[in-house]
Amino acid sequence: MQRTDLLFHALADSTRRDIVRLVLRGEHSVSDLARRYPMSFAAVQKHVAVLERADLVTKHQRGRERIVRGRIDAVRDVDRLLDEFEAIWRDRMHRFGDVLAEADQGENR
Amino acid sequence: MQRTDLLFHALADSTRRDIVRLVLRGEHSVSDLARRYPMSFAAVQKHVAVLERADLVTKHQRGRERIVRGRIDAVRDVDRLLDEFEAIWRDRMHRFGDVLAEADQGENR
DNA sequence: CTAATCTACAACCATATGGTTGTAGATGAG
């Protein structure tokens, strides 16, 4: 699977999106996060792993805890991908405008 | 599953992202699309269905063909969600700046 | 030192996903 797949897949779950919001706001240990959701520690741990695989968060040790931080750069990478779509669409609108302009020219010829 | 999940999930596959690019650029029938990918018609049909469920494309009949169009609005909805993340992060940076400012004040007291 | 906490990881399970083939219904071409 490619990185883009990992990014979108990671964001396609509301628990994971919520975790991203939390760790963008500030640091949280894995157990901090686990306490917030109605699921087991292991389940949250897996969600964090999915986010980590997509580079949306990083984990580093502090004592016996693992601290999770959000990586805004990854979010911006997704943003850029969407910009590409926007550009494609704008280009189409542009070409559509050209066709209309040509039609106008034809009328005045 | 909520709409956001559907949106991100739909975009978490390179074939589907490619289809979105194509139909943002211009109309294509389902069989047009199917010819482009190394998989069965039914498989492409399913991919289109996933995109449709997420409102990233619409389908309408023309003769015996089903014409697929991209919906830029859905792309923009995703964009807005990412903006929320960006805002959260900026807010954190802002608050971090405040803490530094308070520390400075403390020094000069 | 001992006990509690935090984490990692494996095994397991139900369901979802992404692909296939096959069948059948509309529609257009000749």
Next chain:
DNA sequence: CTCATCTACAACCATATGGTTGTAGATTAG
């Protein structure tokens, strides 16, 4: 009318996903 094309949909299969429980290793607290 007849045949080819386009589509829908069902059945099926292998694998991925999201959850669980259980076990074991680090690390801190007392």
